[in-house]
Amino acid sequence: MTHDTTRAERPPTAVVVTSTSTLSWRWPLIAVTLVYSFIVGGLRTFTPASNVAIFGTGAIFLAIALFRPPKRVPPPRSLERRGIMAWTIMLGVFSVQEIANDLLGSSYAHPTLSILMTPILDHQLFRAVAVFVWIAVGVELLRR
Amino acid sequence: MTRILTLVIYAVAAALAIAFGRRERSQVPTVEELLGKVMVTRTGRACSLLFWLWVGWHFFAR
Numbered sequence: 001m002t003h004d005t006t007r008a009e010r011p012p013t014a015v016v017v018t019s020t021s022t023l024s025w026r027w028p029l030i031a032v033t034l035v036y037s038f039i040v041g042g043l044r045t046f047t048p049a050s051n052v053a054i055f056g057t058g059a060i061f062l063a064i065a066l067f068r069p070p071k072r073v074p075p076p077r078s079l080e081r082r083g084i085m086a087w088t089i090m091l092g093v094f095s096v097q098e099i100a101n102d103l104l105g106s107s108y109a110h111p112t113l114s115i116l117m118t119p120i121l122d123h124q125l126f127r128a129v130a131v132f133v134w135i136a137v138g139v140e141l142l143r144r
Numbered sequence: 145m146t147r148i149l150t151l152v153i154y155a156v157a158a159a160l161a162i163a164f165g166r167r168e169r170s171q172v173p174t175v176e177e178l179l180g181k182v183m184v185t186r187t188g189r190a191c192s193l194l195f196w197l198w199v200g201w202h203f204f205a206r
Binding site: 045046050055057058061062074075082083090093113114116121127141144 | 150176205
């Protein structure tokens, strides 16, 4: 009886602590990710350092996904067939265009997304922003 | 001309990816909802994460 009363009077500390803990970690993590993105953004492509940075990040994310996945956002119950069709058409047209341009030599006249992104990603700042966005997408994938 | 066509297709695709599902009562899912559905299965999760890793390698390391 006494045990039940104690349980009933206990405040929901676990929920509060989890929420505060998540919030207290968020900004330092964002700051660290920004610094890391800037460092990775400064690495030259086709170098061991850039490969280690990207595969190292990927390995950490895969390990988290496998061994310590975060609390996931519940998936939608069902998707409308028309909605899926709209995405399929859009992604299909994009993919066909990308593959066709690649087969045509990926040149100025037939640019793939990589060719279009190269001059932008040549700048360290833009590259760092892109790395940060890439990591943010990875975090979002882990939560799904 | 083909370059402009390519740019238009990429711009439209990007705009649609952002706009899909944002309207109220839209039948088209948002990109988050679509990902949520894909990530339900273990295969979907593995493929999505590997594709994400490939994108990072392709643009930042290769």
